[in-house]
Amino acid sequence: MSAGWPGRAEEPMEEPALRSRAQESRIPLGPLDPTIIHRARAINADALRAIDDLLDQISDSGRR
Amino acid sequence: MDLDGVALLGFADLTLALEREGRLIGELHCAILRQREAVARGDVAGVESSIRLASRALLTLQETQRHRATLLRRLVGDPASPLADLDTQFDAALPETFLAARRRVQSSAAEVAEEIWRNQEVLLGALRERDALLRELLTGSRPTAPADPPAAIAEG
Numbered sequence: 451m452s453a454g455w456p457g458r459a460e461e462p463m464e465e466p467a468l469r470s471r472a473q474e475s476r477i478p479l480g481p482l483d484p485t486i487i488h489r490a491r492a493i494n495a496d497a498l499r500a501i502d503d504l505l506d507q508i509s510d511s512g513r514r
Numbered sequence: 515m516d517l518d519g520v521a522l523l524g525f526a527d528l529t530l531a532l533e534r535e536g537r538l539i540g541e542l543h544c545a546i547l548r549q550r551e552a553v554a555r556g557d558v559a560g561v562e563s564s565i566r567l568a569s570r571a572l573l574t575l576q577e578t579q580r581h582r583a584t585l586l587r588r589l590v591g592d593p594a595s596p597l598a599d600l601d602t603q604f605d606a607a608l609p610e611t612f613l614a615a616r617r618r619v620q621s622s623a624a625e626v627a628e629e630i631w632r633n634q635e636v637l638l639g640a641l642r643e644r645d646a647l648l649r650e651l652l653t654g655s656r657p658t659a660p661a662d663p664p665a666a667i668a669e670g
Contacts, residue, residue, distance in 0.1 A: 482553065482556055482558060482561065482640055482644070483558065484641060484644060486558060486561050486562065486565075487553075487561075487637050487640055487641050487644075489565055490549060490553070490561055490564070490565055490633070490637055491634060491637050491638075493565050493568050493569055493572070494546070494549075494568070494630050494633055494634055494637070495634075496572060497542060497546075497568060497572050497626075497630055498627060498630050498631070498634075500572055500575060500576060500579075501539075501542075501623050501626060501627045501630070502627070503579075504535070504575075504579065504619070504623050505620065505623050505624065505627070506596070507579070507582075507594070507596055507597060508596065508597045508598060508616060508619060508620045508623070509596060509598055509620070
């Protein structure tokens with residue numbers, strides 16, 4: 451038994467389709483969300499620290 | 515220290531570890547360039563993907579560095595010994611393959627560090643741009659950047 455008026459369940463109703471990833475990527479996004487920018491900056495900061503450590507390990511002790 | 519057979523094997527392992535680090539730095543480099551392009555396009559999925567790629571490269575790089583420390587401890591007894599100091603610890607010239615791998619890693623690490631710095635600036639710019647746009651929507655006017663004073667005032 452469906453909610454609403456009798457026969458509602460038989461009414462043709464088109465299901466709204468979910469957007470595919472391809473369709474989503476065509477939607478203009480405008481400026482990036484600050485959350486994702488902060489996430490990108492955080493991973494970049496981690497990468498910079500790791501690379502700095504690596505350069506310290508490679509360079510001679512006089513440079514440290 | 516003698517550069518005997520055991521030491522040469524140690525250098526061969528160390529060279530392999532450095533070559534692996536070099537490849538991972540290359541992957542990190544690719545992720546950083548993709549990130550910059552995605553930010554320029556305002557492509558959220560692209561930025562997300564670049565973050566995933568960079569995280570993966572970084573995690574594996576850290577793992578490889580731990581492995582290198584183990585190899586160094588085996589070779590010279592000190593896991594934190596700087597790779598450049600190895601030249602003075604052995605009484606013969608170090609294997610050329612090791613020296614070349616060390617040079618490559620050092621130069622690619624320096625390059626990727628510069629690219630990451632550039633991305634940090636680009637991302638900061640994107641944040642500022644967004645703030646300016648929001649302010650424009652709320653107040654109807656775009657905030658002006660601090661500019662030089664008009665010539666008349668500056669001169670007077």
